[in-house]
Amino acid sequence: MRKTLYRKYEALVGRRGTWVDPRYFECKYRLILVYVQSVPQLNIAGEETSIQSGEKLEITCRCNSMVQWDYPTDVSNDINMRLEVETRMKSGRSSQKSYTSILRVSDTTYLDTGEYLCKIKSITDGPSNQTSASIYVYVKSNDTDHLLLPLKSTNIGIVAGLPFTIPCRVTDPSANVILRTRSERIRPDGESVRLDKKKGFVIKEEYKMESGFAKCVINKQEGYSDTKGVPQLSITDERTSFISGDRLQINCSSNTEVEWEYPIQHGNDIDMRLEVVTWERTNENNEKYFISALTVMNAIYLDTGLYQCRVLTTGSDRVTGQTSASVNVFVTSNGK
Structure with a gap:
């Protein structure tokens, strides 16, 4: 040599x-x-694609280095049971190898919506444009209740002068969503309020948004009519009285989604201690219903007041029967 x-x-x-x-x-x-390392290439062009729920998802990645996959697992708990990866290796001139990796997901659901990323396996510094390739996949469903990915309630810290993002991820790029607070419905205007359908509502510093609970909901088109169910309120352990420091939890079940109203008093930091989690269930008659749990950690006497579970309505929804249920909760200090 x-x-x-x-x-x-x-x-x-x-x-x-x-x-x-x-x-x-x-x-x-x-x-x-020196062996030149190529950039992974996907068989699907563009930054995003859409498939229908139930279809098989197949993505092919080619590279002259071994690759591995990242895929959404934050909300789709059983994707690993339906996913397989097949890797093939081929030797070319000068003993140069090429790899083809095929990711397949069977029986897709709306929960499989998210980013699918193919990256070079030997890279440990994190994916980049030179070491990875990705595509965002929307898995659309005919069920209007599956237009949004479920999200846990979370507290968002806001730094003065900086934009912030309120999570809201859709499963259909054509979905029309708005942001609901206690007193207003916020629609994206492309300037002070922008919607990134892969992440959420990006709120710029100039928009004066009230503090408190905010929720991303589907903004249904005019003329749409949906009969909502009657919420049935139940209290964990059938308690309405608590002592400071207790974990306060209220459950609300309904055959439709609900929202909460709770006491906010001056000096109370309940929004920092509160979490709302909603589960979707099916009864013995194969009918769908929801359980929404409102939890307040380290209850204080200022948390005393009316807690209301209310049918979530948007657009021109038609509600029949009872639209809300409530309970008075008392929190005492040191058992007094």
Whole structure:
């Protein structure tokens, strides 16, 4: 190898008529022979694609290095049971290898919506445009209750002068969503309020948004009519009286989604201690219903008041019968 290099060195010097440091030439020439790592390539063009729930998802990634996959597991708990990855290796000229990795997900559901990323396996510094390729997949459902990915209630810290994001991820890019607070419905205007359907509502610093509970909901088109069910309120352990420091929890069940109203008094930090989680269930008659649990950690006497579970309505929803249920909760200090 070294003899070959120096013959090339002598030929180069003879052509140029100039002196070249043999060590530099050897280093430079060896760099030319170094194996060049390619960027992963996907078989689906563009940044996003859509499929229908129940269809099979298949993504192919090609690269001359071994690759691995990242896929959404935050809300789709059983995706690993329906997912398989097939990897093939092929040797080419100069013993250069190429790899083809195929990711398949069967019986897709709306919960499989998210980013699918193919990245070079040996890279440990995190994916980049040079070491990975990704595509965002929307899995659309005919069920209007599956237009939004479920999200846990979370507290969002706001830094003065900086934009912030309220999570809201849709499963259909054509879904029309709005942000609901206690007193207003916020629609994206493309300026102070922008909707990123892969992340949520991006609120700029100039928008004066009230503090408190906010929820992303589907904004149904005019003329849409949906009969909502009657919420049935139940109290954990049938308690309505608590002592400071207790964990306060109220459950509300209904055959439709609900929202909560709770006491906010001056000096109370209940929004920092409150969490709302909603589960979707099916009864013995295969009918769908929801259980919404409102939990307040480390209850204080300022949490005393009326807690109301109310049918969630948007657009021109039609509600029949009872639309809310409530309970008075008392929190005493030191058992007094």
